[in-house]
Amino acid sequence: MTERQPFDLDAYLDGIETRPCFICRCAARDPAFFHHLxxxxxxxxxxxxxxxxxxxxxxxCPREHREDLSHDLTKAEYIRLQEMVYVLSRVLKNLFDAERVYVLSLGSRQANSHLHFHVAPLPKGVPLAQQQYHALMAENGVLHIDDEDMAALxxxxxxxxLAELASQNE
Known part of the structure; x- marks a missing residue:
């Protein structure tokens, strides 16, 4: 696994309380909230x-701003979103030969309120003490992947x- 770099959690927390919804801004193609689609x-x-x-x-993420999983989505919308999580999980497991794919929903009404699921492949061979929450916590550092490599990824x-989604729909 690539070496992690320190992450400034305090600066991140200061920013998320005051900025607009990053998912809505990403979906609207706001360059200030660019993410690799x-x-x-x-x-x-x-x-x-x-x-x-x-x-x-x-x-x-749902494209529309939704905050509460149990009240802001219909059952059909939830199932559709979970289908996307499922397809992505299969893809990540295969592409990264992952031991496990972690899926969780984070955020709060105070910040990052737009409903979203984190989907992350755990590589084989990661020591137990560095798995689970430890593997997901930015406080333990983040990977520095340059923009060109992120685009390729x-x-x-x-x-x-797209191939997996097509095979699911056959």
């Missing part, structure tokens, strides 16, 4: 994490995602 359709947007702790770490995941 993996997939998008009328309902969903998937992009690489700007602060990845694992190679291939993505976020899966997004394209690689996108190609596999």
């Amino acid at each position: 993996v997939y998008e359709d009328a309902d969903t947007i998937i992009f690489l994490s700007k602060y990845p702790t694992l190679q291939g770490y993505c976020l899966v 997004a394209q690689r995941i996108r190609t596999a995602f």
